[in-house]
Amino acid sequence: MLLEVQDLNVYYGAIHALQGISFSINQGEIVTLIGANGAGKSTTLNTISGILRPRSGKVIFKDRDITLTPAEEIVRLGICQSPEGRKIFATLTVMENLEMGAFTQTDKNEINRSLERVFRSFPRLKERQNQLGGTLSGGEQQMLAIGRALMSHPQLLLLDEPSMGLSPILVEEIFNIIQEINAQGTSILLVEQNAQMALSVAHRGYVLETGRIVLSGDSTDLMNNPQVAKAYLGAH
Amino acid sequence: MENERLTFIDRMIKGKWIGKLLLTVIVLFAVWGVGNKAIHNPQLFIQQIINGLQLGFVYALIALGYTMVYGIVRLINFAHGDVFMVGAMVSYFAVGSFHLHQWPAAAFPGLPNFISLLIGTISVILLSMAICAILAVTIERIAYKPLRNAPRISALITAIGVSFFLEYFGALPFVFTPNFITYKRPYEIVTWYIKDGIHRLEAGKAPPQGGILFSNNLIIIILVTVLLLLSLTYIVQKTKIGKAMRASAYDKPTSRLMGINVDGIISITFALGAALAGAAGVLYATAYPQVFFWMGIIPGLKAFIAAVLGGIGSIPGAFVGALIMGQAEVLAAGYISTPMRDAIAFSILILVLLVRPTGIYGEPEREKA
Numbered sequence: 001m002l003l004e005v006q007d008l009n010v011y012y013g014a015i016h017a018l019q020g021i022s023f024s025i026n027q028g029e030i031v032t033l034i035g036a037n038g039a040g041k042s043t044t045l046n047t048i049s050g051i052l053r054p055r056s057g058k059v060i061f062k063d064r065d066i067t068l069t070p071a072e073e074i075v076r077l078g079i080c081q082s083p084e085g086r087k088i089f090a091t092l093t094v095m096e097n098l099e100m101g102a103f104t105q106t107d108k109n110e111i112n113r114s115l116e117r118v119f120r121s122f123p124r125l126k127e128r129q130n131q132l133g134g135t136l137s138g139g140e141q142q143m144l145a146i147g148r149a150l151m152s153h154p155q156l157l158l159l160d161e162p163s164m165g166l167s168p169i170l171v172e173e174i175f176n177i178i179q180e181i182n183a184q185g186t187s188i189l190l191v192e193q194n195a196q197m198a199l200s201v202a203h204r205g206y207v208l209e210t211g212r213i214v215l216s217g218d219s220t221d222l223m224n225n226p227q228v229a230k231a232y233l234g235a236h
Numbered sequence: 237m238e239n240e241r242l243t244f245i246d247r248m249i250k251g252k253w254i255g256k257l258l259l260t261v262i263v264l265f266a267v268w269g270v271g272n273k274a275i276h277n278p279q280l281f282i283q284q285i286i287n288g289l290q291l292g293f294v295y296a297l298i299a300l301g302y303t304m305v306y307g308i309v310r311l312i313n314f315a316h317g318d319v320f321m322v323g324a325m326v327s328y329f330a331v332g333s334f335h336l337h338q339w340p341a342a343a344f345p346g347l348p349n350f351i352s353l354l355i356g357t358i359s360v361i362l363l364s365m366a367i368c369a370i371l372a373v374t375i376e377r378i379a380y381k382p383l384r385n386a387p388r389i390s391a392l393i394t395a396i397g398v399s400f401f402l403e404y405f406g407a408l409p410f411v412f413t414p415n416f417i418t419y420k421r422p423y424e425i426v427t428w429y430i431k432d433g434i435h436r437l438e439a440g441k442a443p444p445q446g447g448i449l450f451s452n453n454l455i456i457i458i459l460v461t462v463l464l465l466l467s468l469t470y471i472v473q474k475t476k477i478g479k480a481m482r483a484s485a486y487d488k489p490t491s492r493l494m495g496i497n498v499d500g501i502i503s504i505t506f507a508l509g510a511a512l513a514g515a516a517g518v519l520y521a522t523a524y525p526q527v528f529f530w531m532g533i534i535p536g537l538k539a540f541i542a543a544v545l546g547g548i549g550s551i552p553g554a555f556v557g558a559l560i561m562g563q564a565e566v567l568a569a570g571y572i573s574t575p576m577r578d579a580i581a582f583s584i585l586i587l588v589l590l591v592r593p594t595g596i597y598g599e600p601e602r603e604k605a
Contacts, residue, residue, distance in 0.1 A: 071492040071495070072492060072495045072496060080494075083489075083490055083493055089483045089486050090486065092482055092483060092486070100480065103494050
């Protein structure tokens with residue numbers, strides 16, 4: 001087990017955002033969390049990343065309790081997030097954005113290897129490396145956000161809504177790359193509102209509803225589940 | 237609010253007409269006045285510009301600290317001027333009591349006088365910078381960090397409190413005393429004048445009519461400031477820490493997601509800004525050789541105005557704003573009357589806030605999602 005989340009309870013003030021969530025990710029898997037807006041998907045990711053603190057529950061990564069580990073230490077341990085809304089550093093160049101992704105890395109050769117790998121996945125970023133992050137198109141920014149997260153050489157990549165605001169063709173491209181990244185050995189926790197796309201690439205999935213996991217299983221099972229089909233895949 | 241309902245006066249206020257009108261009138265008046273005087277007595281005018289340059293460069297060093305700290309934590313660090321005071325005081329004690337500037341001469345007696353004094357002076361400046369940096373990081377950890385998520389006004393009031401603390405702690409008899417202290421420079425002032433070539437002004441002699449004076453102090457101030465500015469630009473633009481500073485200034489939560497230790501970066505920012513203020517303290521004291529516990533207030537406020545004028549948060553803005561402030565002040569003092577320098581400085585602040593609150597280089601505040 002690469003990551004295990006046990007009975008996580010997170011509050012925003014008086015609001016009980018995550019109400020006892022438990023799930024796990026195995027080495028090499030793509031696991032997706034699907035759910036509507038406000039279900040608690042981003043809250044889950046930010047709690048794993050150490051930006052939010054749970055009131056109770058545990059996050060265990062590679063047999064180590066990281067529930068109270070500082071965010072920067074979590075990146076060093078091998079979990080990196082590409083946040084919702086991409087959150088590119090608009091005032092930094094593409095190259096500098098990527099360097100910030102590698103902030104925790106100290107080995108120059110390792111950084112260069114990561115950079116080559118990112119440029120191989122996203123040749124567009126190489127062309128634009130000296131442009132300011134804020135001048136990129138939405139799709140390019142999404143590529144940069146994923147590339148930036150990959151620069152820390154994570155074992156577990158957290159992707160928050162990579163399809164948000166992108167055209168169907170771009171979504172297709174991004175999801176192909178996500179599968180490629182996974183094939184190279186990086187486990188992925190994918191949070192999506194686009195359940196169709198997410199389930200088509202993931203091995204397993206969990207369905208979140210108002211802070212609770214209501215369904216879980218293999219992607220194919222979830223896709224064929226009439227409840228999921230009705231609520232998230234637009235079937236009638 | 238519907239547009240048609242606006243009265244004429246409302247529209248004037250909304251369009252910032254009053255401010256723009258005032259600004260135009262003042263600028264025209266100033267250009268006419270200064271231009272007139274400059275034509276009548278070009279030597280005096282050039283002399284004023286040189287004096288303004290000296291002041292402007294010192295302001296630039298202080299203004300950078302305001303602007304960098306504001307850029308990353310959105311706090312006007314009103315204690316910054318007092319850090320500058322501490323920088324001047326440290327150098328006063330280093331030179332006056334401990335003769336730090338003489339260590340190269342003592343350690344390497346064979347060294348030429350000029351070189352050993354240069355190394356000694358640099359040591360004094362470096363010591364002031366280091367102590368100011370440590371002081372600022374301590375202040376940040378004790379006073380500002382616990383308020384990181386508090387409303388901004390709380391941190392601002394705390395900064396004013398820290399400022400008072402530094403001043404009145406400094407005024408204690410066993411610290412800096414509440415007296416004006418004559419500052420001892422690490423080196424002798426040498427003055428030259430330009431009139432039919434460059435001549436050295438003999439000590440005790442009056443400068444000749446129509447000569448333009450400049451001193452080794454001016455050269456040192458400009459050299460040190462330029463050197464520090466170039467180093468700062470290099471750090472902010474090229475190093476990993478500098479890039480992390482810019483990333484953190486733009487978006488702290490995402491910076492943390494990238495594994496950047498944002499608190500550490502904030503401390504480094506405070507340290508860098510304070511080190512520049514420390515150097516400014518030494519240079520200011522060598523130019524205006526009197527130190528006292530309140531000396532940081534007015535230069536601190538002027539540098540703050542310079543940072544606002546240039547666009548707070550912008551590093552080139554702080555530099556340009558400071559140069560403009562230096563000139564405006566010296567020209568006002570020289571051509572109108574000495575007390576007018578402060579009036580002009582604060583008028584600039586009011587006008588900037590009326591007409592363009594974001595300053596020369598500033599961009600409107602971004603809405604963060």
